[in-house]
Amino acid sequence: MLHGISQRGNLFCLDAQNGKSLWTESLSGRGFGSIVYDGSVFIALTPEGELTVFEPSRTEYNKVASYEVADSEIYAYPIPTGSGIYIKDQDSVTHWGME
Numbered sequence: 194m195l196h197g198i199s200q201r202g203n204l205f206c207l208d209a210q211n212g213k214s215l216w217t218e219s220l221s222g223r224g225f226g227s228i229v230y231d232g233s234v235f236i237a238l239t240p241e242g243e244l245t246v247f248e249p250s251r252t253e254y255n256k257v258a259s260y261e262v263a264d265s266e267i268y269a270y271p272i273p274t275g276s277g278i279y280i281k282d283q284d285s286v287t288h289w290g291m292e
Contacts, residue, residue, distance in 0.1 A: 194251060196235055198226035204237055204245070204254065218254040220245060227270040238262070238271045242282065262289060 194215065195207040202223045206215040220226070226239040230249075234257055237245045242263030248255040263282035272279040277290040 194249060196228050196237075196249075198228060198237060198239065200225055202226075202239065204228075204247070206251070206254075208251075215251050216254055218256075229270055229273060231273040236271050236273060236278065238267060238280070240266050240268065242267050242280075244271060244278075244280070260289075262287070 195209045196205065197207075198204055198220065200223065202220050204218045204220050207213065208215055220237070220239055221241060221243050224240040226237055228235055228237045234246050234248055237247065242261055242265075243259065244262045245259045246257040248257060262280045265283040267280065267282045269281040277288055280287045280289060
């Protein structure tokens with residue numbers, strides 16, 4: 194599977210062998226975002242600061258959680274750690290801790 198965020202703000206999953214679309218899901222806003230894999234889930238971050246956590250699946254979009262994590266635009270990848278996740282927006286770096 195290949196996951197990404199399109200310029201139109203759509204989260205997608207493609208079959209890596211043949212390039213066929215397996216599913217798409219619309220996120221808020223527009224512009225390319227970033228996706229990182231954290232061992233069991235994917236973390237997607239849009240330029241508008243919407244962080245979405247979803248499970249890998251070939252058949253459907255399985256959202257685990259979604260959060261607004263910044264007030265200004267984001268152009269950096271989220272950085273997951275054992276204690277949470279770091280988010281860098283235009284003005285600051287924030288650590289979102291895990292409970």
